[in-house]
Amino acid sequence: MKYISILGSTGSIGTQTLDIVEHNRDLCVRALAAGRNVTLLEKQIRQFHPVIAAVWDEKDAADLRNRVADLSVKIVSGMSGLIDVVTEEKTQTVVTAIVGMIGIRPTIEAIKAGKNIALANKETLVTAGHLIMPMAKAMNVKILPVDSEHSAIFQSLQGFAPSQVKRILLTASGGPFRGWTKDELKNIRVEDALKHPNWVMGRKITIDSATMVNKGLEVMEACWLFDVSLDQIQVVVHPQSIIHSAVEYVDGGVIAQLGTPDMRLPIQYALFYPDRRDLGSKPLDLFEVGTMTFERPRPDVFEGLDLAYKAAMAGGSVPTVFNAANERAVAKFLDKKIGFLEIPEIIRKAMEAHTKIDDPDLDQILMTEQQTYDFIESRW
Numbered sequence: 001m002k003y004i005s006i007l008g009s010t011g012s013i014g015t016q017t018l019d020i021v022e023h024n025r026d027l028c029v030r031a032l033a034a035g036r037n038v039t040l041l042e043k044q045i046r047q048f049h050p051v052i053a054a055v056w057d058e059k060d061a062a063d064l065r066n067r068v069a070d071l072s073v074k075i076v077s078g079m080s081g082l083i084d085v086v087t088e089e090k091t092q093t094v095v096t097a098i099v100g101m102i103g104i105r106p107t108i109e110a111i112k113a114g115k116n117i118a119l120a121n122k123e124t125l126v127t128a129g130h131l132i133m134p135m136a137k138a139m140n141v142k143i144l145p146v147d148s149e150h151s152a153i154f155q156s157l158q159g160f161a162p163s164q165v166k167r168i169l170l171t172a173s174g175g176p177f178r179g180w181t182k183d184e185l186k187n188i189r190v191e192d193a194l195k196h197p198n199w200v201m202g203r204k205i206t207i208d209s210a211t212m213v214n215k216g217l218e219v220m221e222a223c224w225l226f227d228v229s230l231d232q233i234q235v236v237v238h239p240q241s242i243i244h245s246a247v248e249y250v251d252g253g254v255i256a257q258l259g260t261p262d263m264r265l266p267i268q269y270a271l272f273y274p275d276r277r278d279l280g281s282k283p284l285d286l287f288e289v290g291t292m293t294f295e296r297p298r299p300d301v302f303e304g305l306d307l308a309y310k311a312a313m314a315g316g317s318v319p320t321v322f323n324a325a326n327e328r329a330v331a332k333f334l335d336k337k338i339g340f341l342e343i344p345e346i347i348r349k350a351m352e353a354h355t356k357i358d359d360p361d362l363d364q365i366l367m368t369e370q371q372t373y374d375f376i377e378s379r380w
């Protein structure tokens with residue numbers, strides 16, 4: 001039996017993880033955490049029988065306790081609830097499918113408790129990679145990538161020593177507005193930005209793909225996961241999302257991972273690594289794909305990518321400002337309070353206003369997050 005817990009079980013990655021659990025009898029769910037979707041969480045509790053379940057708000061937790069009073073599951077709430085979920089005794093692997101840098105503290109606590117991490121929650125690594133990666137090494141826990149590109153890189157790296165790696169080719173779909181001019185991006189509606197060409201995902205990451213902030217976050221995520229420098233990563237726009245990323249080796253050979261866009265494959269790979277199992281998914285039909293194309297990214301049009309590189313180069317607390325400003329700006333865009341191009345504008349202004357902390361500890365990261373939110377609230 002493999003014992004797992006899921007942070008963010010009601011979301012896109014969380015529900016696909018549970019789909020994998022349904023099809024693999026040797027996976028057992030020990031604990032689940034959700035934000036507000038009490039109805040779906042109740043269903044999941046009844047189907048997967050976790051011993052602990054968490055929701056964010058204590059009021060929702062009280063409601064959930066009433067709903068599942070016939071079961072012996074402990075219902076918890078808040079940050080301490082998330083920590084109870086990830087430190088559940090029997091759990092071996094925690095799937096971090098929560099959205100945003102709220103995942104930092106539970107991820108750190110999971111590592112301290114010796115749990116392996118199947119990491120989807122890229123915001124945590126972008127903001128606290130300098131704390132998390134050494135901690136994982138010291139605790140001898142595995143950080144297994146779930147993000148499709150990073151899983152592809154991880155799969156392409158199997159059997160090779162890090163010294164043999166020359167570059168990483170990180171693919172990007174280019175999002176729904178690939179090829180548009182900056183002028184054309186001015187009046188984009190939320191509904192249009194939520195239409196990703198290839199992937200069905202949660203709302204925040206879908207907007208991040210449209211601004212290409214997602215690719216910027218993924219560049220930083222790759223630096224931490226694979227211990228490579230920024231100039232060893234090339235972003236390649238590949239609109240078909242069939243090549244999920246590749247590694248170029250010192251002899252010029254390039255090894256890539258290909259597949260139809262289906263997040264269940266990287267999730268399952270992380271859960272059963274190094275084994276592979278039948279996923280029951282539609283096989284890749286290269287004749288159906290027909291053509292695969294490649295383009296250079298346009299950081300001049302998609303300023304979010306340019307700002308991500310600036311944040312990565314600055315390091316210290318600046319990636320936290322980049323990420324926190326983006327989280328707040330995307331929430332405002334989804335609420336129709338700001339326009340599409342105000343997302344990078346807010347990130348840029350927040351970064352300009354920030355005084356960098358070189359090697360922030362956890363408290364300084366969380367303080368920087370709060371200061372960034374306060375800065376944005378006072379102006380937008």
Ligand SMILES: NC(=O)C1=CN([C@@H]2O[C@H](COP(=O)(O)OP(=O)(O)OC[C@H]3O[C@@H](n4cnc5c(N)ncnc54)[C@H](OP(=O)(O)O)[C@@H]3O)[C@@H](O)[C@H]2O)C=CC1
Nearest residue numbers: 008010011012013034035036037098099120121122201202
């Ligand atoms: N979706 C995808 O295909 C991919 C996603 N990722 C990354 O995975 C992460 C999750 O993305 P995705 O699944 O799309 O996001 P969703 O928005 O679909 O799901 C987010 C999950 O987080 C939960 N959540 C939000 N706030 C809290 C909170 N305060 N406490 C507890 N749970 C909370 C939500 O609960 P509720 O809904 O109940 O409020 C939900 O279960 C992100 O970091 C994203 O970048 C990476 C690669 C691909």
Ligand SMILES: CC(=O)[C@@H](O)[C@H](O)COP(=O)(O)O
Nearest residue numbers: 147148172173174175209214
């Ligand atoms: C499925 C996944 O991993 C997403 O992060 C996806 O990569 C988004 O696509 P783009 O950011 O390349 O548009």
Ligand SMILES: [Mn+2]
Nearest residue numbers: 147148149218
């Ligand atoms: Mn990705």
